[in-house]
Amino acid sequence: MTEAPLRVALVEDDEDLRASIAQTLRLAGFAVDAFAAAPPALAQLDADYPGILVTDVRMPLISGIELFGMLRDRDATLPVILITGHGDVAMAVDALKAGAWDFLTKPFDPDRLIASVTRALQTRTLALENRGLRAAAEADADGGLIGESPAIRRLRAMIPALAAADIDLLIEGETGTGKDMLARLIHNGGKRRRRRCMTVACAALPDALIDGDLFASVGEGSVVAADGGTLLLDDIDRAPRRLQDRLAQLIATRSVPGRGRDPIAIDLRVIATAREEAQRGPEAIDPALLYRLAAVRLRLPPLRERREDVPLLFAHLAAQAAARLRARLPVLTDATRGHLIHHDWPGNVRELAHFADRLVLGLDPLGDGIAAPAATLPLPARVDAFERAAIIEALAATDGEVGAAITRLGIPRKTFYYRVQRLGIDLAVLKRRRAGDSNPLR
Known part of the structure; x- marks a missing residue:
């Protein structure tokens, strides 16, 4: 995703050889940055250099192997091709094992150089694209809902207002689209974020819990434990009808039966998730419950x-x-x-x-x-x-x-x-x- 043209940095202290290699690469269509020694190359080759490095091994001041090591510490994804004499092959092999891209032994075939540079630049392109994608993803991750499609942009823009509004919601979407994550983003963005966001897995709730713990007047498994927070009803469209009836009553009264005659009031925000209507069928959610939940209906689109x-x-x-x-x-x-x-x-x-x-x-x-x-x-x-x-x-x-x-x-x-x-x-x-x-x- 980088917009800068990909380049080849060439470090060679022999002036004639440097000119010859640079000409070969330019004739093959590559942009070349040529250096007579390692220090000026080090000054320009940072972690975002849009290209690769071709360097001789034997050079004064800083050798090609030392240059490779220094650049590897800056950017381990930068491909480095070493040019070696016959006496430097063992050294180059060690560098290859340490992460160098390739080495060429003098005298080398120009086509061999071009082929190696081409493959290295392809890999560098992918690495820079990956880096750009990660940076964009990390920037989006601050908002929690990643993407730049119009639908995701609209949802992301709505989160602050929905979090502050403190009204009940229904989030619809296919399996795996991230409905729970969106619900928690809304909870975490509002005044209830310091209190519990309690999830009820409606599709897997045993009958004993429906009749007992869930609507009890006390207990960690009871909706009263979410007092002041959010009740997240996951897969509400898969809930049995008896559970839907009890939830409709809870949402209407914001209370559960107490041990005496008086009900126990609960301060709750309710967010429910469900499959899209085309998937779940029109009768999957009881109308009495659906109307109470759907003050706002949000849709998370599938990846396709x-x-x-x-x-x-x-x-x-x-x-x-x-x-x-x-x-x-x-x-x-x-x-x-x-x-x-x-x-x-x-x-x-x-x-x-x-x-x-x-x-x-x-x-x-x-x-x-x-x-x-x-x-x-x-x-x-x-x-x-x-x-x-x-x-x-x-x-x-x-x-x-x-x-x-x-x-x-x-x-x-x-x-x-x-x-x-x-x-x-x-x-x-x-x-x-x-x-x-x-x-x-x-």
């Missing part, structure tokens, strides 16, 4: 009606998953981006959250029968998905032993690490999961 919000939501959910699982946030591949755009998300935000969890865990998020249709994905994305699945399968078959997996795949070690990095496979996450699961990659 606000596709422009999916990237922002996904970035927010993936960041939450990474923090919760103590894992690195991976870079989005083209295959993942294609799935985010084209999938209908029938499970809405809940399904999207599960998708983010799988991605952060290092599992194939497009597996388990939810792969994006091949026709919607370009050939390189399908190849990447195949390679990633093959590497993860080899690691699973060898119980996570990298050496054995490399042998099974039949590729050089350097190629293995290069593809692991390019495809966003986090070996550390897989290793941690292996410690607690005999088959962590399933």
Whole structure:
């Protein structure tokens, strides 16, 4: 999502070689920032540099390896391609294991350089887009309702007024759209935020609780425990008719029977959630209850009606998953981006959250029968998905032993690490999961 053109920063102390490499890259269509030494490059390459770095290894003052280490501390997602002499190969391999993108041995084929730079810039594009999405999601997260679609903007703008109005509400929407979350945002934004928001799961309430605890005059399970706060009636359309009758009476009188003759008054705000009328049927909510609840009716649209919000939501959910699982946030591949755009998300935000969890865990998020249709994905994305699945399968078959997996795949070690990095496979996450699961990659 960055608007700045992607660039190649070239650091080479040999003037003739620097000019030759810069010309090769420019003829291939890349913008080039050329530097004769590492210090001036360090002054310009901050964490938001819109491009990648190509650097020689042997240079005065600060070597290419040292430059790579300094930039890695600033921005671990910045791809660095090292140019090495034959005597520096072992050093470059160590840097590759530490996170360098690639290394080229002098003299190198210009086409090899262009191919490596092209792939590195593709990855950098994705990383910068992810960063922009996360920043936007974090900004939206302050309001709690993430998205920039017209419907979400309208709902977000209504929250302060609804919170202050202190009237009963009905929030309608498909399963997984976040109705409970919107209800709590309204509760937390009003004067009742210091008191309890008590949730009643209407679809799963046993008869014994309906007749006893819920409408008792005392007790933590009674509606009296929400006095001064909010009563959140979740899935009111799934409530049995007897419960609906009792709730209609509660809302009408704002009281429960006392132990004596006098009822016990309760100061309550009532917010109910329900499926949309087309899903639940017109008779699912008793009219006497519906009319009392629906002073204001809000609708949370499904994700398929606000596709422009999916990237922002996904970035927010993936960041939450990474923090919760103590894992690195991976870079989005083209295959993942294609799935985010084209999938209908029938499970809405809940399904999207599960998708983010799988991605952060290092599992194939497009597996388990939810792969994006091949026709919607370009050939390189399908190849990447195949390679990633093959590497993860080899690691699973060898119980996570990298050496054995490399042998099974039949590729050089350097190629293995290069593809692991390019495809966003986090070996550390897989290793941690292996410690607690005999088959962590399933």
